[in-house]
Amino acid sequence: MFLTTVNLAKAKSNHGDPTRRLSPVRTVLVQMMSAAGTGYFFNTKRNRLKDKMVIRKHDPLVNKHVLFFEKRKIRSI
Numbered sequence: 001m002f003l004t005t006v007n008l009a010k011a012k013s014n015h016g017d018p019t020r021r022l023s024p025v026r027t028v029l030v031q032m033m034s035a036a037g038t039g040y041f042f043n044t045k046r047n048r049l050k051d052k053m054v055i056r057k058h059d060p061l062v063n064k065h066v067l068f069f070e071k072r073k074i075r076s077i
Contacts, residue, residue, distance in 0.1 A: 025076040032068040034059045042068070045077055 027045045030053065034040040038061040046053050052070040059066045 027077045029074040029077055031071045031074055032057075033071040034061075035067040035069055036062050036064070038062055041071065043074060046070075048076070 026048055028048050029043055029045050032042050032044055032055060036059050038059055040059050040061050055068045056065055057068050
């Protein structure tokens with residue numbers, strides 16, 4: 001876990017050169033909430049330029065496949 005955090009921080013840095021531009025963020029981490037109303041959610045990543053996601057996936061609390069809607073953006077990756 002720690003190495004991933006270090007790698008992400010290193011990828012976003014401009015290596016001390018203030019004139020060097022950072023690469024644009026292409027993906028965002030989003031929270032997907034179950035439409036069944038159980039409160040079950042999971043996090044996934046998606047392309048920043050795409051529309052909000054809707055996925056059909058298994059909800060273990062109702063033991064069925066339900067739609068999951070994008071609730072909120074957690075952070076840029």
